[in-house]
Amino acid sequence: MVDANILFIGILFLGGYRVYKTFNEKTKISEFQKLESISRDKAQDNKIEERKPEPAYQLHTHKVKYWLYNSSYSLRTYSLIGLYNDLVLKNLWLNEPYHTKFYEILMVLDKNELMILDPHSRVITMNVRGKDNKVSTSKSFQVFATKDIIEATLSNAMSDIVRFNHHDAQHIVIAICVIALEQSLHYQSHEVALDIVKMVLKNYAYSEDVCSIIGLLKEEDEQLKFVSSAFKIALQTSSTYAYNDSEVPKSLQLPTKLPQKFLKEI
């Protein structure tokens, strides 16, 4: 009986000791792991500190080249070159077909001396005896140059135009050009100006949109009121020229072939 008791106590003692030992070992391991992780973290921190910052490379935006028309080469009028720079280059409106269509209009304006009759002008009939002693009858009146009016209207309305999204803004620009061309004369001939309008709107993918904007402009839509006021200001501020219809009319020149675009930095 005593032996059995001793044996039981012995077993208990042994079991207790083992439990104690394993517990001790576990705590030691966890402490070691903790230490190890701390030291690893410290080492990582050191590594981050040691790593050099990556060099920031400059963006070479000034070296980006765009497909552009050489306006200073193919346009003779300084104000039209300015218009190309302001409306195409500054806003980066290089999307087709707007870019080409706008350049086509600029070329028509450049090559032809289109004019708008001044609403305040008198039409004076002149009987002038020439060098051959024959009396010739001609008519004289005061006109605006269409290119001056388009340039002045666009620069007056530019701050309002850029508020629209760029597609609508481009349609408004084309619509302003068309309206000015519709009012233009070419040696007292209205029909020739209409030919130009047809040429402008032909083969243009957005001609329906442009036509609807022209309709809105003629109805004096509330949102597009700034265009008519810009046009009025243009008529008030542009310089006038004298015109006499005894001059020999030059034929209308429409660009058959546009010049080639070339890559250029802006």
Place this chain on the structure above:
Amino acid sequence: MAQDQIFNLDDENGIRLLPIAIALDREQEIYLVQIFEEQNEAKKKYLRGELILVQDCILTSSFCDTIHFFEEINLFDAGNDQNRYLAVTEYMSTKNLKLKYDGSVDVFISKALARGMYKIFNLSFTGYSMAALLEREFRLSPQILTQLLHKFEFLLK
């Protein structure tokens, strides 16, 4: 189209010319436009041309034609069908002169008006030497005349 904005009407010797309109009848807008030569250094002013402007029509462009026009006015009803600028008309036994031109408004000149116009025409020469006008009249072309009228705002309503 005349694109040269800065324009001075100069004669062949580089002397600057300017037009001045003298009203003969304001009611029917009949003007005598005199073209002067100004010499600022010598302080002299010479007549170089005479035109008649009626409504929106330049009727005569040379001094010779202008004198003929005024002689027709001076003759009044003594003139005949051979008149170049004025036709003698009769209405209710009153004789008048009717201007022959392509204008939209008919211009009638009564006897008193004719005498008044002739008087103003004669007065307009006082103080000027006629020699420059007779010997060195400036010959206007339609283009030069248009630019001159434009510069001095005759083309405005």
